[in-house]
Amino acid sequence: MATQNKAADATPETLHRIFTVPEAPDSTLSQIEQAISQNLNRFLQNHITATERSLADIERDFSDPAIPEDPTFVSDHTQFLLDKLVAQSVHTASPRFIGHMTSALPYFLMPLSKIMIGLNQNTVKIETSKAFTPLERQVLGMLHNLIYQQDDAFYQSWMHSANHSLGAFCSGGTVANITALWVARNNVLKPDGEFPGINKAGLFGAMRHYGYRDLAILVSERGHYSLGKAADVLGIGRDQLISVPADSQNRICIDALEETIATLNRDNIKPIAIVGVAGTTETGSIDPLNALADIAEREGIHFHVDAAWGGATLMSNNQRHKLAGIERADSVTIDAHKQLYVPMGAGMVLFKDPSLVASIEHHAEYILRKGAKDLGSHTLEGSRSGMAMLVFACMNIISRRGYELLIDQSIDKAATFADMITTDPDFELISEPELCLLTYRFVPAKVQTALAVASEEQIELMHDLLNDLTKFIQKRQRESGKTFVSRTRLTPEQWQRRTTTVFRVVLANPLTTADILQEVLAEQGEIAKESEFAYPRLMTLADSILKA
């Protein structure tokens, strides 16, 4: 039995111990810590159970709403967490987990995270963060520089200015997007003569003052769902988030956007922002940012770019051109916990003009006093941790050239995988990778041949069966726990915009190899045959079509 620490037997002394005495080196918790430090991947492989228990089953372990009356030994609780929680968590760092945007982390981030948590700074105000405040401002400056490439004088003027902000550090891309659109909304409905501005008067008063019939946000149909949330929270309304059709490459149709704007103008509906997407969540596509910037400039509309995923691409001089025009955006969202390989919880929004945040500035008596440099004056969130330190460390230790390598490798890998899919007679590539995301589906060779000669009605039927089959494969593959891809529904032009269920793959883990990608396809081909309904039906249908 390992040495154990117990919180309290209802005595102050035992309670005092948990704040002052570390876990013994031979305790369960210390041993785990060691195991993680020595080989995280082995730890995860040893402790995460390969096969999935049903969610209902897991829920039974986490169903007691009572707060325990009496303390548990640290080691006992750690053992519980290992058996019940860690065992049933997701190995997001696995090179075989290629379905979502969470991937492996550099090793040095784990000990650094411990320093961050040990320091427990609160970056909302200088009095609880001191050097973390200038550090966070520098990190925002680095990201601003990555996007906007202003000269040194610019950064010397604004980086540490109390009444300005190059951006805001957030818990994630959603808060970053909301912050950008909050700023945009408040600048459209700004103070005007006697009118004190929307921030004081509210949206209803602002609309009466400005006389618009309504507001709108414009984004392609591939825009992230957080924009709908932003439209709701900000009082603009989900119906006023205008979804502009995307083209066959999943990029916003400029013609359709122009038409939409003309209609809005005619109807006296004021767009508060055009949102360009640099790396759509589902397909990794990049909108034509320069064309969007032209329109936004001409119309005097705030231009926001959601580069939560794709922003890190700017690190690569070989890929940077794909985001041309991003430097003309009024605001940009970028997530460090995606392709900057920082742990969950590090989003950012950057503002081209550092005085833009004046429209959301706020103060309090005990902190954030006027003229003070507290970060909290220009953020949606209040108390926040020192996460910026981890981004800072990555910038320095990995460096631009290191990130360039990572980004280039990921994009190359996606191209390789796209080739594998195209070459394999039993798979169909649905969206070509522009970054390191792509979508595809399993369509047996015979079905592909049949589809080419089938009637509309037959295509419809096979399409439905393929959707069922894709869903079946994705779920079964996840449950078997060897490899993981995600799935989504698209409306590809090559299938006359039929709703099409597809596998979605994100190839950002630097440890994912071509062999693993072959494994993924092989496993999917195997699983397909286990389908008792869709697969045999598809084959029979294909046979009958080809016989006819």
Next chain:
Amino acid sequence: MATQNKAADATPETLHRIFTVPEAPDSTLSQIEQAISQNLNRFLQNHITATERSLADIERDFSDPAIPEDPTFVSDHTQFLLDKLVAQSVHTASPRFIGHMTSALPYFLMPLSKIMIGLNQNTVKIETSKAFTPLERQVLGMLHNLIYQQDDAFYQSWMHSANHSLGAFCSGGTVANITALWVARNNVLKPDGEFPGINKAGLFGAMRHYGYRDLAILVSERGHYSLGKAADVLGIGRDQLISVPADSQNRICIDALEETIATLNRDNIKPIAIVGVAGTTETGSIDPLNALADIAEREGIHFHVDAAWGGATLMSNNQRHKLAGIERADSVTIDAHKQLYVPMGAGMVLFKDPSLVASIEHHAEYILRKGAKDLGSHTLEGSRSGMAMLVFACMNIISRRGYELLIDQSIDKAATFADMITTDPDFELISEPELCLLTYRFVPAKVQTALAVASEEQIELMHDLLNDLTKFIQKRQRESGKTFVSRTRLTPEQWQRRTTTVFRVVLANPLTTADILQEVLAEQGEIAKESEFAYPRLMTLADSILKA
């Protein structure tokens, strides 16, 4: 020279290392990690420099907006962080740091945090969090239970229900408050006949449909500044956050609230929420929650309680009565990173009625599908970390009785400190502690005597000088780095609501002793005499008044 890891010399191999090879045991980073594990407090004391460098000086270390072209060795960068960042951070865990709400952490949280970061789950969706989803739901259930104490059948029905939510885990109290008021706003302006609801139609359309002249949020003048942000973000407007006067105990005046509501009703202005405060940020005061609940029920207004600070008080059966009525709130904010001793970044909002969140529900094609149990369907934030694990561990390891001890000790300590201040002839208690917060100021005995007989004009003058002196002492004390209290401005009734600068003290660190509190007062008395302006002027003035 310690063994070093370098990210990339522009080769994939060196880059691969940082994802696969841990830091060597004798590296700088590993040594720090060891030092933190063995004795966090000693590590912080050794590395945080006692005396303060000026912010302008620190900023020079964090002013380069360039992302380094080439990688830095991990150990070199770690050394930089130690010298420039850690050395100039704030020792928030110090028992002498009693000015803000950030305090010491139990030891076991550091290794557990490492597990959390190593697992790098994303709780927005089950596919990247699996068991972390039921775990987070259980944590929300525990907090819900702490507040609302529903029966087992209630929790068995709703805790794991896909279309319901007992609350939302957030990055902090600000997002929790915004979420609560978002829900409240959307329920006031809900779908009605042909009208699709504010979430779809927006606030402007909703107001035209419902015909209100305006909306309002009601809270005492001691309410947290995040409510102003919420009013701004949600489109209600800061002017419509109605600040109701507080009484001499810093609690909302019920009469004034009643008058305000009568006026709003007469003017057809619809209050979306009454916010009660359970532990004001500045004074730790608790509004009369039952009286507020009565009014909210009678008027049919959403009743939200901001218990970000005070909610943990419910853990103590000895103190629970102070929050009587909180169980009648429609929603409650509580921060685990305050008095539940969890690291920064753990806020929560709880909803009495688990179907209330339907008004903010949202979906996406690739995740958060209808009927799925993904947590992201009912949160303002998107991607989030597995912080709930740390709250869960604290609940189990510390337990209710452990928290009870911590809470009781803090409140006792505040009473002790209040006694010290009252007994000391050179100090004046401004707000009595209801929880473990209090405010006071340094007023030399002679000045106190003079104030008792002074004219209005003389009082005014001395008051201004005392404000200067308090500010001087607080800043000098912070700079000298031995002890820390914060400061704020109040309008105490005993000083005819004159704006009064006060020291603000939060006594939540279990390691703070009575001796330390004596040190704080002694140091303040010493520093006062260093004031070249306010102190001598005050003494001269007092002399002349007492001679007259």
